[in-house]
Every structure is written in C-alpha cells, then in structure tokens.
Amino acid sequence: MNWFVDLNISDKITIISSSVTAIISIASVWIALKALQTTKNSIVEANRPYVVIAIETIDIGFYAKYLVVKNYGNTGAYIKSIKSNHDFSDKYFSNFLKDFSDKFIAPGQSFITYLDIQQNESHMQFEISYTDSNKEYKETFKLDTSLYKHHVHQTVNKSNLGDLENTLNNIFHAQSKTRL
Structure with a gap:
C-alpha cells in the first residue's frame, strides 16, 4: 500500500x-x-397451463355434484394421466379419468362428468400429470366431499300455483342464487 x-x-x-x-x-x-x-x-x-380438478355443484332442484377438469392457464396442456385414490370402477363414468391419457386441453376448456358421492365418502385425492411445450407438471388435489353433505336445497311449493308455476319459480330462484 x-x-x-x-x-x-x-x-x-x-x-x-x-x-x-x-x-x-x-x-x-x-x-x-x-x-x-x-x-x-x-x-x-x-403463460403456463394450470389444470385443476374440482367438484362443482349445480342447483337443479337438488344439488347435483360434478367432477370438473379445467385448464385455467393461458396455454394448452397435454394431459399425461389422472390418477385417483377413489374407486370409480363401479360407476358409470369409470373411464372418464382414463380417457384423458395424452389428450390436449385448451385454455379455458373444461370437461365435466356427474359425480355420485356416497354419504360415507369424505375425501378424494387426484394426481394429474400434464405438460406444455416446455415443462412437465404434476399436481395433487385433495377434495373434501363432506362440504357438500349439509347443503340445503330450498324449494317453494305455493298451493295457489300449479306445478308448472312452482317449477318455474324454483328455477328462477336457483338462477338468482348463482349471482350471489
């Protein structure tokens, strides 16, 4: 220095x-x-795909439950496989998950099937593997079906109205609830 x-x-x-x-x-x-x-x-x-598996309910006079596979991302995805811990073999949609092997799902596209949940079933787990042009993704979804056990469906049956009027009234009521 x-x-x-x-x-x-x-x-x-x-x-x-x-x-x-x-x-x-x-x-x-x-x-x-x-x-x-x-x-x-x-x-x-x-800009990556976000493929999600969820349970949705629709009010159609009762709460119908549907299994939804949807791509919320901005790019398409090739689904490699969807696996579940739930036994779908005795259900009428047993091939729903198997049909996804090497299928393309566009952004915003969804596939929906009716889900028959028994009262004693409370947890379902799904593992989905998918790719975009750059990377492979593997995600696990744990769905708690017990959330849907206590949904209460409200119907109106006014004695001064006929069956058609009561049905239409209930349909309009169900549609109004979706905007809440």
Whole structure:
C-alpha cells in the first residue's frame, strides 16, 4: 500500500473514483440480470397451463355434484394421466379419468362428468400429470366431499300455483342464487 501513499492527490482521486465506478457497474449488471431472470420467470408462470380438478355443484332442484377438469392457464396442456385414490370402477363414468391419457386441453376448456358421492365418502385425492411445450407438471388435489353433505336445497311449493308455476319459480330462484 506504499505506492498509494506516494501518489499525488489527483491520482488518488482518479483511482478511487475508477474503483467506485467499477463496483457500481458490476452491481448494476448483477441487478439487471436478476431483474431479467425475474421477468422471464413471471412471463413463464403467467403463460403456463394450470389444470385443476374440482367438484362443482349445480342447483337443479337438488344439488347435483360434478367432477370438473379445467385448464385455467393461458396455454394448452397435454394431459399425461389422472390418477385417483377413489374407486370409480363401479360407476358409470369409470373411464372418464382414463380417457384423458395424452389428450390436449385448451385454455379455458373444461370437461365435466356427474359425480355420485356416497354419504360415507369424505375425501378424494387426484394426481394429474400434464405438460406444455416446455415443462412437465404434476399436481395433487385433495377434495373434501363432506362440504357438500349439509347443503340445503330450498324449494317453494305455493298451493295457489300449479306445478308448472312452482317449477318455474324454483328455477328462477336457483338462477338468482348463482349471482350471489
């Protein structure tokens, strides 16, 4: 460090300012690279497929339950497989999950089938594997069907109205509830 002491003041200032400039430049490049990586990750995440399995209910005079497979993402996906811990072998839609093997599901597209849930069934688990053009995804969905056991359906049966009028009244009531 003796060489630094022997320098005149203008040389010392030049060396110090050059060093500070180099450090700031390196830090700026590092920050720019991190920002670029974050932006790239955000774009990839925003444009990937999000294939979801859920249970939906529809009020049709009673609460009908449906199993829904839907792509909520912005790109399509090729479904490799859907597996479940639930025994669908005795149900009329036993091939519903098997039919998805190597099938394409577009953004916003959904597949729906009636779900016959017995009173003693409370948990269903699904594992779905799918790919887009870049990556393979594997997601697990745990559905608690006991949430639907206590849904109460309200119907109106006014004695001064006929069957058709009461049915129409209940249909309009069910439609109005969907906007709540």
